[in-house]
Amino acid sequence: MVSNTIEQQATVPTDLAGRLMRVTREIGVVLLRLRQENELLEFVITRITQAFRIDYGAILLHDGKMLTLTAYSGSEDESSSPLLHVFNLVERLMNEGATDVQVLSDIDASERGEERNGSRMGALRTLILTPLAAHATPMGVIVLANTDTRSLLPTELDALRLIGQLLAGRLREMRLQAKLDATARRLASQSERFDPNSTLDPQMGMANKQRFLEGIQQGVSDAIQTGGHLSLLIIVTDHLQAISQKCGNAFVEEVLSRMAKDIQGSIRARDMTARYNGEEFWVLLPSTPGIGAVVVAERLRERISEMTFQSQEGPWHLTASIGVACLSAHATSSEQIIVKAEQCLSQSQRLGGNQIIFDWDEALEMMSDE
Numbered sequence: 001m002v003s004n005t006i007e008q009q010a011t012v013p014t015d016l017a018g019r020l021m022r023v024t025r026e027i028g029v030v031l032l033r034l035r036q037e038n039e040l041l042e043f044v045i046t047r048i049t050q051a052f053r054i055d056y057g058a059i060l061l062h063d064g065k066m067l068t069l070t071a072y073s074g075s076e077d078e079s080s081s082p083l084l085h086v087f088n089l090v091e092r093l094m095n096e097g098a099t100d101v102q103v104l105s106d107i108d109a110s111e112r113g114e115e116r117n118g119s120r121m122g123a124l125r126t127l128i129l130t131p132l133a134a135h136a137t138p139m140g141v142i143v144l145a146n147t148d149t150r151s152l153l154p155t156e157l158d159a160l161r162l163i164g165q166l167l168a169g170r171l172r173e174m175r176l177q178a179k180l181d182a183t184a185r186r187l188a189s190q191s192e193r194f195d196p197n198s199t200l201d202p203q204m205g206m207a208n209k210q211r212f213l214e215g216i217q218q219g220v221s222d223a224i225q226t227g228g229h230l231s232l233l234i235i236v237t238d239h240l241q242a243i244s245q246k247c248g249n250a251f252v253e254e255v256l257s258r259m260a261k262d263i264q265g266s267i268r269a270r271d272m273t274a275r276y277n278g279e280e281f282w283v284l285l286p287s288t289p290g291i292g293a294v295v296v297a298e299r300l301r302e303r304i305s306e307m308t309f310q311s312q313e314g315p316w317h318l319t320a321s322i323g324v325a326c327l328s329a330h331a332t333s334s335e336q337i338i339v340k341a342e343q344c345l346s347q348s349q350r351l352g353g354n355q356i357i358f359d360w361d362e363a364l365e366m367m368s369d370e
Contacts, residue, residue, distance in 0.1 A: 020159040023051040041071035049073040054144040061140035126150040132168040212274035216334040231293030231326040233283040238353035290326035319354035
């Protein structure tokens with residue numbers, strides 16, 4: 001049986017708020033210094049278990065399919081932890097989309113304890129769950145367990161919420177940085193094929209990769225200094241590989257050349273376009289918020305869908321997938337904006353193409369800030 005009703009303690013230790021504030025600040029500072037995810041998780045769970053005077057603690061991370069125990073702290077080793085008896089319960093609660101700290105009492109799993117390695121483990125009476133949420137998507141959960149009935153004071157709840165946010169944010173940042181590093185290596189490898197002295201793609205008349213990267217970096221810097229906006233579109237023709245197999249590479253190049261001219265003719269003079277990765281077109285939109293970029297993207301998507309190409313196999317009608325990203329509180333560098341646009345593009349393609357994907361939650365958050 002699990003009960004969500006916990007009576008709050010009547011008195012608050014006078015030094016509790018100050019102690020938890022110091023612990024939370026310490027955790028926040030150390031998180032910024034650590035560079036390895038396993039070190040990060042081990043430090044957090046050990047420090048929280050000590051600070052909140054909890055018998056057992058663990059961090060479970062979600063890989064998209066299931067929760068995995070990644071860090072542990074307690075009086076017994078991980079293999080004999082009574083937390084293993086409530087693992088399925090935690091997984092079920094997380095799959096239900098818990099987004100706030102939960103305090104559960106009267107945990108029946110292994111209620112009477114059991115013999116393990118000659119010692120008797122205490123039964124779990126209290127389970128405290130702190131979700132690690134990134135954009136409302138659970139990355140995992142901090143699990144704290146006690147062998148006595150344990151309530152949490154409002155000050156403790158606030159501290160756990162903040163620690164969960166700090167850890168989720170740092171994990172998200174570390175994983176994003178790993179993607180950025182991979183993207184930077186890929187772009188650097190691809191740029192070697194271009195003449196570094198030229199700022200134009202000789203086939204398309206667009207900016208080359210080097211010039212485009214310089215443009216987006218400068219655009220981000222200008223927008224941050226002036227409090228302005230900047231957006232990026234990544235456009236890919238759907239089913240281009242099938243077209244190539246049936247009609248040949250020369251026909252594909254004709255398609256891409258016409259698309260390039262159409263895109264350039266549909267944007268402002270101060271906007272910048274480039275051809276990336278063979279079949280991608282990137283469009284930089286200075287002074288354009290995300291919602292405005294979606295309007296531009298929809299106009300381009302419609303124009304592309306109206307294009308017809310004649311081949312020996314008959315007429316071809318094109319569609320395109322478009323990913324949109326913008327400068328925001330969660331994307332403050334050119335690299336982060338590029339990764340977000342690529343993620344949105346991938347989602348558009350997974351959903352069948354011929355559509356625009358944009359992080360609308362982020363746009364609404366920006367509008368509320370303004």
